[in-house]
Amino acid sequence: MNKGFPAGHIDLDRLRLGPVEWSGDVPGDPATWGLETLRVVGSPALRYRAEAGGHDGVRVTGRFEAVLLVDCRRCVRELEWPVEIDFDLRFDPSVEAWQEEQGVFGMDPDAASLDLFRPLREELSLVIPDYPVCRDECLGFCSRCGADLNESRCDCVSEQGDPRWDVLRDLVPDGQPGAAEPDGEDDGNGG
Numbered sequence: 761m762n763k764g765f766p767a768g769h770i771d772l773d774r775l776r777l778g779p780v781e782w783s784g785d786v787p788g789d790p791a792t793w794g795l796e797t798l799r800v801v802g803s804p805a806l807r808y809r810a811e812a813g814g815h816d817g818v819r820v821t822g823r824f825e826a827v828l829l830v831d832c833r834r835c836v837r838e839l840e841w842p843v844e845i846d847f848d849l850r851f852d853p854s855v856e857a858w859q860e861e862q863g864v865f866g867m868d869p870d871a872a873s874l875d876l877f878r879p880l881r882e883e884l885s886l887v888i889p890d891y892p893v894c895r896d897e898c899l900g901f902c903s904r905c906g907a908d909l910n911e912s913r914c915d916c917v918s919e920q921g922d923p924r925w926d927v928l929r930d931l932v933p934d935g936q937p938g939a940a941e942p943d944g945e946d947d948g949n950g951g
């Protein structure tokens with residue numbers, strides 16, 4: 761156990777006696793995770809094994825599971841976004857801050873404990889979705905009148921054409937096999 765240290769902090773003195781294993785819940789508050797635009801639901805689950813690594817460093821392997829609350833980029837509804845991260849982190853006293861790369865971190869060997877939250881924040885930032893949508897078919901808002909197109913139709917699309925199709929038209933070369941042809945008037949949903 762991690763006696764005397766909060767969750768997510770590895771007792772370095774204890775580690776010198778042998779590998780440390782820990783599993784449990786860790787705080788999900790924004791201060792812990794330094795997240796501005798998304799929130800963590802409840803208490804994430806953390807499980808790890810820490811052992812001596814090369815160069816008097818530490819290797820920590822484990823799994824982190826959390827549920828994030830993100831906004832659908834089309835309709836801005838909140839949705840829960842589960843993430844599961846299997847990590848393999850190396851802490852090396854000879855690594856300077858500017859030499860850190862993914863999964864490799866510097867550490868102060870004289871410190872009492874090793875903070876896992878900073879590397880976990882970085883791992884988390886890698887799996888945060890760039891463009892979360894509540895479902896693939898989410899229609900979002902009409903860019904012209906602001907109507908929620910999941911709730912109701914507006915007249916803008918049929919009159920003006922959806923400007924998003926213009927972009928696709930430019931991207932898809934004419935006659936490419938399987939390319940969707942968005943020009944048909946009323947066959948969008950097949951019924």
Ligand SMILES: [Zn+2]
Nearest residue numbers: 832835894898
């Ligand atoms: Zn949506």
Ligand SMILES: [Zn+2]
Nearest residue numbers: 902905914916
């Ligand atoms: Zn509209």
